[in-house]
Amino acid sequence: MSNTIRIAVVGSGYVGLVAAVCFAEMGHSVVCVDNDQQKVDALQGGDCPIHEEHLPALLERYRNSKVRFTNDLAEATRGAEAIFIAVGTPQSGSGVADLSYVEAVASEIARSLTTYTVIVEKSTVPVYTNEWIRRVMERNGVAQHLFDVVSNPEFLREGTAVRDFLHPDRIVVGTDSERAAAVLSKIYEPLTTGSYYEQPSAIDGFCTSHEPPPLLLTSTKSAEIIKHASNAFLALKISFINAVSNLCEAANADVEQVARGMGMDSRIGPRFLSPGIGYGGSCFPKDVAAFRCVAEQLGVDFALLAEVENINKDQKIRFLNKVRSALWTLRGKKLGVLGLAFKGGTDDIRESPAIEIVQMLIAEGCPIKVFDPAAMERAEQVLPSSSSLQYVSDAYAASKDVDALLILTDWSEFARLDLQRLNRLMRYPIVIDGRNLYDPELMIENGITYFSVGRPTKHHVHEFAAAGAN
Numbered sequence: 001m002s003n004t005i006r007i008a009v010v011g012s013g014y015v016g017l018v019a020a021v022c023f024a025e026m027g028h029s030v031v032c033v034d035n036d037q038q039k040v041d042a043l044q045g046g047d048c049p050i051h052e053e054h055l056p057a058l059l060e061r062y063r064n065s066k067v068r069f070t071n072d073l074a075e076a077t078r079g080a081e082a083i084f085i086a087v088g089t090p091q092s093g094s095g096v097a098d099l100s101y102v103e104a105v106a107s108e109i110a111r112s113l114t115t116y117t118v119i120v121e122k123s124t125v126p127v128y129t130n131e132w133i134r135r136v137m138e139r140n141g142v143a144q145h146l147f148d149v150v151s152n153p154e155f156l157r158e159g160t161a162v163r164d165f166l167h168p169d170r171i172v173v174g175t176d177s178e179r180a181a182a183v184l185s186k187i188y189e190p191l192t193t194g195s196y197y198e199q200p201s202a203i204d205g206f207c208t209s210h211e212p213p214p215l216l217l218t219s220t221k222s223a224e225i226i227k228h229a230s231n232a233f234l235a236l237k238i239s240f241i242n243a244v245s246n247l248c249e250a251a252n253a254d255v256e257q258v259a260r261g262m263g264m265d266s267r268i269g270p271r272f273l274s275p276g277i278g279y280g281g282s283c284f285p286k287d288v289a290a291f292r293c294v295a296e297q298l299g300v301d302f303a304l305l306a307e308v309e310n311i312n313k314d315q316k317i318r319f320l321n322k323v324r325s326a327l328w329t330l331r332g333k334k335l336g337v338l339g340l341a342f343k344g345g346t347d348d349i350r351e352s353p354a355i356e357i358v359q360m361l362i363a364e365g366c367p368i369k370v371f372d373p374a375a376m377e378r379a380e381q382v383l384p385s386s387s388s389l390q391y392v393s394d395a396y397a398a399s400k401d402v403d404a405l406l407i408l409t410d411w412s413e414f415a416r417l418d419l420q421r422l423n424r425l426m427r428y429p430i431v432i433d434g435r436n437l438y439d440p441e442l443m444i445e446n447g448i449t450y451f452s453v454g455r456p457t458k459h460h461v462h463e464f465a466a467a468g469a470n
């Protein structure tokens, strides 16, 4: 086996596209397939469809050389030593993951397999999917010796996707076949041996040639569960701290201090303990629901997961009530909103709590001026501008003459605003921060009444003095 592996990646969404360019960066030869011709044309022509650090540069470097794009699955998979399935697994009505795209791709692969190939599920899928893919292959007449199915879940986050892919905490490979394990080990060798990190052009991150990431070999089912359980656990951590933040509000304590104190326990750790307006995005809401359904189907009582979802849902309503209690009545109150993306650093608005809160506020009769550094174009497709919703060009334009300014996404630039300028612009200097981006004392020093999550509210004594100022 040469060091360069021929890889096909099916699906050019977040995971597929990032995996394709990162495999090229690791020295492999990649064909990325998507059945959306427009998307393929755009990728071939030099577009980068998602807002993601390092991706445009890597695409520029490898497009049409080490990474080719096509809509022809048979052509892409012919001669590939490994085929990564990275298509969508959307949520159906009941919460169950819809695996019809995975099934369709597996049947199509089955039609073109002629030599031994490893089929790798990269999409987040419920336990037993691996077995189903195997069955689909066999039902389509592929001999058992021609393929193995491996589960290799992806843990990248949006906004830091390329770095996460190349600097993973761990690489999980679930397989019962030694031959397939050898192919996957070879693919990830530049990372696991640390050789990638020695290259001068390597993308920076926490892995080094001295501390390369480990590769964990497991059974296929364990690998599938590792992915669902990890996402559900992180969502649980967020819901837990959100519930604690509600308790802190009731007790007049400070959740940031509580989270810091908890996070110093190395068994708990400080990450994913930031309270806010609830988790969103294309993964946590869908994966918690899918994992809950998996447990139900297997006859396991995992009611904890339903509670994680309930707390997350309530957190948005609690924030709306916070706005109401800060402003007394809502109808006709002019609001500035900072943030629409489900988190900072991305233009993704899927399951964004910010979007839901804006929708609730519009329904309450609040005219809104909104700004997001990257997500406005996408947001306009679901929330068109209207007499109650105006998209503006920066945070200060969103603050002009408003009754209160709301922070809904944790963009780092929202944490560095000129507070004196804000104070002068707003009709009433009131900031309601759903992401705890500011030190409450700093707000008071700048004459702003500040409401945040799980911390005592800081009222500025002259809070109504700045009306009409500029």
Ligand code: UDX
Pocket (backbone or CB within 6 Å): 154, 155, 156, 157, 158, 159, 231, 234, 238, 271, 272, 273, 274, 275, 276, 277, 278, 279, 280, 281, 282, 283, 284, 342, 343, 344
């Ligand atoms: C997540 C997982 O982290 C990743 O491993 C998996 O592959 C895909 O799903 P992502 O959806 O990109 O990644 O975002 P993440 O950074 O995990 O944040 C998810 C949501 O939780 C966001 O809405 C974020 O604002 C929220 N969050 C995160 C909090 O509210 N508090 C936190 O402490 C962390």
